[in-house]
Amino acid sequence: MSESFTTPNAPAGSSGKRARGVDRVIDLCTQLHRHKAPMTPRELVEATGAPRSSVYELVSILSEAGWLEVDRDGRIFFGRAMHLFGLDYARHNDLISRARSVLRQLAAEFNETSQFCMLEGNKYTVVLDDNGTRPFRISADTGVRIPIPWTASGRVLLGDMTLEAIADFIPAEDFVLPDGREIHREDFFAEIEKARDQGHAITEGLADSFACCLAVPVFDQGGHAHATLCFTIGRDAPETRRDELLDALKQAARTLYGH
Amino acid sequence: MSESFTTPNAPAGSSGKRARGVDRVIDLCTQLHRHKAPMTPRELVEATGAPRSSVYELVSILSEAGWLEVDRDGRIFFGRAMHLFGLDYARHNDLISRARSVLRQLAAEFNETSQFCMLEGNKYTVVLDDNGTRPFRISADTGVRIPIPWTASGRVLLGDMTLEAIADFIPAEDFVLPDGREIHREDFFAEIEKARDQGHAITEGLADSFACCLAVPVFDQGGHAHATLCFTIGRDAPETRRDELLDALKQAARTLYGH
DNA sequence: CTCTTTTGTCCGATATATCGGACACTTGTC
């Protein structure tokens, strides 16, 4: 079977004898990606240079995990899990890269600290921020995990959860503010409902006694508040300024809308 | 979503001591998918229950392969490779599932053997077929790899390759028909050009002396002939019948167009 | 500034995952 036509068969990384399972898996998937079509075990063995038994074993493991799928002719190709992971990557990167430019515009136009925030597990986190030209900023650092009840964004992000789910989702200690005050769950839930109705949330003197936070939701294609855009300003800002900023946020959020 | 945050978290499949690297990788990715956001090494260690050193090692391997990416804050998330794999899966499944219903319609309406074909490496293969109600069919079995020069679809699929690339791509022995006749490369190339101009290819008595194959391209979003739809009929079919079938194929192919 | 905690890297021991080969079964050939 004079075979092996154009493919010189580079076993990717490893060429030694007893290779790491993970490396074999990487080789397998790389080959599938090159062929862009299902492959038989035989083809995978030849293409990767891996032992036959290893290929069968790994394919079996990966099939069970949904990473690969075996069709009724025994052909192997990527599975549903890969699709999900790929979507995670795409959604994450697309949203973040577009949010970055939106933030830049907001910060430049209004010269206030603007942020792009998401939930991370049961905490809130600033994913991106832009401080404009302000010498000092009122803002959390990016990536730091903050209790959800401390923030305006948190009230927006929990828009579609029930009181029960929220109580279950957020650790009890997160309802205690830095200064020791405690937020009552009923009040918190009422603010979430209000935020949903208004399309924005405002908090004052919560995490920081001088700060006022304005947050609006960024919806994903499912109408779910997947992230927020927000300004953090001083509490001395007049009503008109707040409205102006909220309008700008809402407009900016719409440009990130729908995926 | 009953989430798990403080939860020690069931390490998916394995709970033993020394786990297989591949299983750990599956656990890692499963966690990332649940969180839908980058995670720190620490979080991954806690979430998966894997040893710290293992997580670092595996993340390093997977990062190098592009399966994961580490941002400048040390956070880990899915990488570009996952995106590519996911696209492979989606494209494959979407196209094939839609082709299946198209084939059913074609076979039902014209009562001829209809097929959906793609390249696989340097061979041609029937991915789907539908024989209508014909008692006997003239058709290759699905999944069998056939030399490209033996088929009408092959002439369509190679539409954008140069003579040189084709000569390089197809093994010399594939130019020899089952009956021993040899196809000259120049003739083959001319037929490819003709197929490209006409938007279809017809072959007679090539792989089978009684068969006539009608093939039209299914273009992907890049205008590339990624697959074909074809009928295999007897050579005795009159010209008008052939035209009728070709028109139906072209129309059907348009419904699969553009991804 | 010192002390503590966390984070990332390195390395050797050993539990075990990988591999080769044998086996049964199917498929193709003459």
Add this chain to the structure above:
DNA sequence: GACAAGTGTCCGATATATCGGACAAAAGAG
């Protein structure tokens, strides 16, 4: 029909990948 070639499963030996723990560097705490 017999024979050859290919495919999928199983199992024990052993090369080695995984893991724990030690270490240095960085980050917090006071």
